[in-house]
Amino acid sequence: MTSKLLSLNPEKQERILNAALKEFAQKGYENASTNEIVKSAGISKGLLFHYFKNKKELYLFLYDHFADVLSEEFFQELNFAQRDIFERLKDLMILKNRLIARHPEIFDFMMSASLESSVDVKESLNNTTTELMHDSYSKLFENIDLSQFREGTDIHRTINIIMWTLQGFSNQELEKAKRLNKGIDDFDEAFQEAEVYIDMMKKAFYRSE
Numbered sequence: 001m002t003s004k005l006l007s008l009n010p011e012k013q014e015r016i017l018n019a020a021l022k023e024f025a026q027k028g029y030e031n032a033s034t035n036e037i038v039k040s041a042g043i044s045k046g047l048l049f050h051y052f053k054n055k056k057e058l059y060l061f062l063y064d065h066f067a068d069v070l071s072e073e074f075f076q077e078l079n080f081a082q083r084d085i086f087e088r089l090k091d092l093m094i095l096k097n098r099l100i101a102r103h104p105e106i107f108d109f110m111m112s113a114s115l116e117s118s119v120d121v122k123e124s125l126n127n128t129t130t131e132l133m134h135d136s137y138s139k140l141f142e143n144i145d146l147s148q149f150r151e152g153t154d155i156h157r158t159i160n161i162i163m164w165t166l167q168g169f170s171n172q173e174l175e176k177a178k179r180l181n182k183g184i185d186d187f188d189e190a191f192q193e194a195e196v197y198i199d200m201m202k203k204a205f206y207r208s209e
Helices: 010-031 033-042 047-050 057-079 084-100 104-112 122-139 157-181 190-207
Strands: none
Touching: 010 033, 010 057, 010 104, 010 190, 033 047, 033 057, 057 084, 057 104, 057 122, 084 104, 084 157, 084 190, 157 190
């Protein structure tokens, strides 16, 4: 989804995006107020609706735009020279947490969107998320070295097990950090624990040396 908004000067564009991002993240789609967005951005309501037909179009634009921003940064920084799947997925965890520390407001919004129940936007969000996941997975596992897996291993299901384990672990640690009010970039202890799980999975799925 594109918008005439992106033709605005960067300073005004950023004010509008940040104001909308904060309002939607804090209140969700239904309760978010375009009056509050324009007030925070320092623009008129007429100007906002010059760029977006309605609140729904603004919300879905935000989701698409910031999903693209995060995806571009992520894949620019991911080390594709690392072909071991466990090491690449460990890099994924580290990079994800760096991005969260770098863009906490964006991640708050994306998390809120993932829990959104409004029928006005839920189907569109689900379709976009499915498409993003499909594209991301194909890039993420590009050029992975499969030769180390045990003979007869169901590679597709094994990769799912690895992904679910590390994603679940990462989400658990993020929730723990929020509960304890820790800095989300302070994960040294968590990464040491992740190494234990990685070693266990390597022993289960890789050939013995």
